[in-house]
Structures are given as structure tokens and as C-alpha cells.
Amino acid sequence: MSKSLIERIIRADVRAQSVYAVPDASGLVKLDAMENPYTLSPALREELGQRLAAVALNRYPVPSYVHLKQQICRHLGVPTGFDVMLGNGSDELISILSLACTQPGAKVLAPEPGFVMYQISARLAGLEYVGVPLRPDFTLDLVALLAAITEHRPAITYLAYPNNPTGTLYEAADIEAILQVVGDTGIVVLDEAYQPFAQESFMSRLPEFDNLVVMRTVSKLGLAGIRLGYMAANAALLQEFDKVRPPYNINVLTQAAAEFILDHSVELERQAGALRMARAALAGALAEFDSVEVFPSAANFLLIRLANADKVFVGLLQRGVLVKNAGKMHPLLQNCLRVTVSTPEENAIFLAALKETVQVAI
Numbered sequence: 001m002s003k004s005l006i007e008r009i010i011r012a013d014v015r016a017q018s019v020y021a022v023p024d025a026s027g028l029v030k031l032d033a034m035e036n037p038y039t040l041s042p043a044l045r046e047e048l049g050q051r052l053a054a055v056a057l058n059r060y061p062v063p064s065y066v067h068l069k070q071q072i073c074r075h076l077g078v079p080t081g082f083d084v085m086l087g088n089g090s091d092e093l094i095s096i097l098s099l100a101c102t103q104p105g106a107k108v109l110a111p112e113p114g115f116v117m118y119q120i121s122a123r124l125a126g127l128e129y130v131g132v133p134l135r136p137d138f139t140l141d142l143v144a145l146l147a148a149i150t151e152h153r154p155a156i157t158y159l160a161y162p163n164n165p166t167g168t169l170y171e172a173a174d175i176e177a178i179l180q181v182v183g184d185t186g187i188v189v190l191d192e193a194y195q196p197f198a199q200e201s202f203m204s205r206l207p208e209f210d211n212l213v214v215m216r217t218v219s220k221l222g223l224a225g226i227r228l229g230y231m232a233a234n235a236a237l238l239q240e241f242d243k244v245r246p247p248y249n250i251n252v253l254t255q256a257a258a259e260f261i262l263d264h265s266v267e268l269e270r271q272a273g274a275l276r277m278a279r280a281a282l283a284g285a286l287a288e289f290d291s292v293e294v295f296p297s298a299a300n301f302l303l304i305r306l307a308n309a310d311k312v313f314v315g316l317l318q319r320g321v322l323v324k325n326a327g328k329m330h331p332l333l334q335n336c337l338r339v340t341v342s343t344p345e346e347n348a349i350f351l352a353a354l355k356e357t358v359q360v361a362i
Helices: 003-009 012-016 042-053 066-075 089-100 116-124 142-152 172-185 203-208 219-226 235-242 252-262 265-287 309-318 344-361
Strands: 083-087 107-112 128-133 156-160 187-191 212-217 229-233 301-305 336-340
Touching: 012 116, 042 252, 066 083, 066 252, 083 089, 083 235, 089 116, 089 187, 089 212, 089 229, 089 235, 107 116, 107 142, 116 128, 128 142, 142 172, 156 172, 172 187, 203 212, 203 229, 219 252, 219 265, 229 235, 252 265, 265 301, 265 344, 309 336, 309 344
Parallel strands: 107 128, 107 156, 156 187, 187 212
Antiparallel strands: 083 229, 212 229, 301 336
16 A cells, blocks of 8 residues: 555544554463453353353344443442443543544643553544643642643543552542532543452542543453443433444443343452452562562552663563563653552562562662
């Protein structure tokens, strides 16, 4: 295909953008993507297989997804009188929000470093993106954030609660202040993807704030493979967002799997509890390294800083362990690695590999 054809039909900003890269983790201990390492029990897997085998693959989904939404509301703490909208992961919900709010001069604002899809989705939709740096300790710079909101009046303000890639859980009082300052000039999207590990949420407070949207995913619960996100907000907002949603955006296998597993949500809660305990144990073990700084995390991962992080990343990879090299994501993340909390066995493999690597690289 000729270069001139590409230049004529593809937007310049798209041509300049890199593809979102996902590294091959074949044969590695995979600690780079904040996945739940646990699978369902053999009995539940067999029962799930029977449920999926009965799905009518020749039919489109029923686009209202009434039963699945009812289960999400019942099992996952959505307040009475509020509904949810479903997405093919949180990524699609972020795209829907961007498309729905695209107006001339509209802006999206978020603390940085944060989830990169806020920025990517905003720019692809033609929205201006404003990033507000966190403090060096990755806590929220409330004064700077409120000043930026007052100056830019963003249509969408994103707050990851807790934040990716830092694991920081912002103060509830700070979020309340942001909601008040934004007022009726925009919406505040609280991204609670890691809520099972933080055990803090604004979901129950939706009735207090007409401009609040609470967005979550079942990925971190242990269902990353089915790609299902959901968000709750007041009915008037959801009605407008739903006009942008593709009519069959959740496939029948995802729907059936989610409905089945939500009926067994106690299993997911047990796994989340085990990972919270493993997080504390892993943070304690990492704190014993003289050369490693461990940042507080309310998520299912830990952010660490150490000298020569690039060399340590390569050394871990050579020893069969894949983590996330966060150093190039934002200047505040220099020499930082992000490590998914996993099973005791995989955490031990990581710690052993880190010990060997640090002795060589630092």
C-alpha cells in the first residue's frame, strides 16, 4: 500500500501514535498486568462449561442485558434505584464517555501518572487532555488539581480509586472537594477497577452527587478474559451514554460466564481476601531490601523504586519473571517497577529472582 494513501486517509495524530504494546509472557511468571492468578475450583469450572455449552451462539445477545445488570446491582453494591451500563471492559466505557462528551473545546482532566487510556481515548475522540501531576509521593496535589479544574472546566475528570500505576488510594475528603468544585460543569468518573483490594468505594454515595459516575471492571476480580466493565450513575446521564453504546457490545459467552460467576461471588471474594493478605506479605518482604522503596498500595500490585530499574527489569526477565517497567510512563515514575501481587509461590519466585538480580544490577 502506498504511503500517500495512508497519509490521505489516516489522521496525522493516529499515524504518529504507537500501538498499545502487550508483551509476550509465554513461559514466564506473569506479574505485569494486575491479573488475579487464581482460577475457579474444578467443580465450578465443570459447571461453567455446561452453562457455556448451552448458550445459543447463533443468536445475538438481548441488548438490554437486564438479568446480568440486575445481578451486578445485587452482588456488587449498586444503590437501590440506580442502574448500570455495560462495556467490553472499562476501555470501551471510557471510549463511550469520550464520544458522548465530545463538543468543541471540551476537555478531559486526570491526575498523572494515571491510566493511559484516559488520555488516549480523549485524544482519539478529539477532546483536549489535561494532566495534573501527583506529588512526588504519588498522593493527590489537591490545590493544583482544583486550580486546573477551575481553569479548564473539564467535561470529564477521571480519578482512579485506587490509582494505577501507583496503587494510591486518594483521601475521600479530597474526592468530595473535587466533586463540589466540578459541580454542574462536568462529570467526575471514579474508576474503581481495584475496589476488591481497596475495600473503599463511592458507589453507595451515588445518590449524593448528580455529577458522579462510578466505573468498575470484573477483570481484577479474576475475570480478565471475559472483558466486562460496568458503570453506574444517575439515570439521566446513563440514558445519554447509552445512546453511544453499540447495541450488542457484550457477547453471549461473556454474559453467560458473568451471570454464572456472580452467582458464586463468594469464591471471588475469598480470592480477593487472599490477595490482600499476600500484598501485605510481599510489601513486607520487599521492605527488607535495602535498595528497594515500596510505595503504599490499595490495589493488587505494588509499585517499587530502585536504582538501575531498567537493568533489574531485564535481569528479572532473564530469570523468567515479567513485571511492568513503569519508568518510561511518566517522569515521576523514574526507576519504578510495578509488580502484580500473585500466589505465595509466584511471589516467592519473584523475590528470589529480584534478590539475584539486585546483587548484579545495583
